[in-house]
Amino acid sequence: MRSLPGHAGWIAAILFLVSVSGFGMALDGYSQLRMPVALLGAKGFPNALAFNLLAFVMPGMLAGVVAMALRRRLPAGAGWSLRIGAQLVFLSALAFIAMGLLPLDPQDLENESSRLHGTAWMLWTVAFVPAAVLMGAGLLAYPNARRFAWLCLAIAAGVMLAGFVFTDFMPAGLAQRIAFGLWLSWVAVAGRLGIRASGA
Secondary structure: OHHHHHHHHHHHHHHHHHHHHHHHHOOOOOOOOOOOOOOOOOHOOOHHHHHHHHHHHHHHHHHHHHHHHHHHHHOOOOHHHHHHHHHHHHHHHHHHHHHHHOOOOOOOOHHHHHHHHHHHHHHHHHHHHHHHHHHHHHHHHOOHHHHHHHHHHHHHHHHHHHHHHHHHHOHHHHHHHHHHHHHHHHHHHHHHHHHHHOOO
């Protein structure tokens, strides 16, 4: 169990990638470029529960393991930005789980269920972007952690752009996948490298 945080991030990324790819291929007419990831777990779709568990709930739980490990292993005397950043990373993991527990209703995108899913998506973005900025800014003060710090800042910018800007000139499904991919890449690196760097 001691090695779980080190492996949790890349396991989460692979689990998400395999789930989205596999369930997407199994659903006739599904387009990975145009259609949102959550449609694979929408109410009434085949194997929706399995998809939500494998693509959202389990990766979100694994991301939470990484976030808790980061919080425990912050440098001695870490400032408020690092502490709050680590807590917001954990909140983003909870929001990712919530996207699987609150599936879309494709028959009515304005009903309560769909709105709750949209709220979870927004919370995931709003939690992670400042989390990565705070952690990146805080870690710049530690020479051995600067590479990870710049990665935090770059991925924060990428997720923000993918979530709110890229949809203006590319399919929403592709922009969403870029945002998810960046987040999961960060989680994978944080689990393997970020913990050691932050403790430098």
